[in-house]
Amino acid sequence: MSAEGRAVKRGGRLRRLLGRPDEGETGEDLAADPAAVPCTRIGDCAGTAAGRPVVHVTGTLRAVRERSVAGMPALEARLDDGSASLNVVWLGRRAIPGIEPGREMVASGRIAVTDGRAVLFNPRYQLQARGQE
Structure with a gap:
């Protein structure tokens, strides 16, 4: 080899x-050091959905709720970086420790557009340490 x-x-x-x-x-560098990964502004991600490249975004979780997608549980959060917001959805999850409004998070994945909104499904993510927010 x-x-x-x-x-x-x-x-x-x-x-x-x-x-x-x-x-x-798939954003494997995210786990090593999220601060070292260059992030895209969420407002600039809307045009990237067509080619579906992997994007790295950072922001504050503004809202978190449990909902159902195709009959299965899903946890949905709204990530906002000041330029825009996008939905982050974890399919098959009702809750994830630390995923709560006000937390800072770095997320990585492929943008999809659902009902006219940018969505990251099952992204790689890392929560920022409290006190560094």
């Missing part, structure tokens, strides 16, 4: 080091 092939198995680190985008990237 080539060196690059081994690197891809280890999470695509070589591709990132060489500056080549990793196809199908």
Whole structure:
């Protein structure tokens, strides 16, 4: 196996080091250091839904509610960064510890448009530590 092939198995680190985008990237860098991931303003994400690239956004959770999607539970939150807001939805979840109004969060995923609104379904996320908000 080539060196690059081994690197891809280890999470695509070589591709990132060489500056080549990793196809199908899911925001795995988010878990390592969310502050190091460049974030897109939510207001600029509306036009990205067509190509569906992975976006990294940060903001404050303004509202959180449980609802039903296609008969299954879902937790929905509104993430706002001052430029705009988007819905963040975790399917199959009724609650997630720490997901509450007022918390700062970094989220990563592919934008979808549902009922005319930008939505991140089942994103990778990291809550900012309290006191750093």
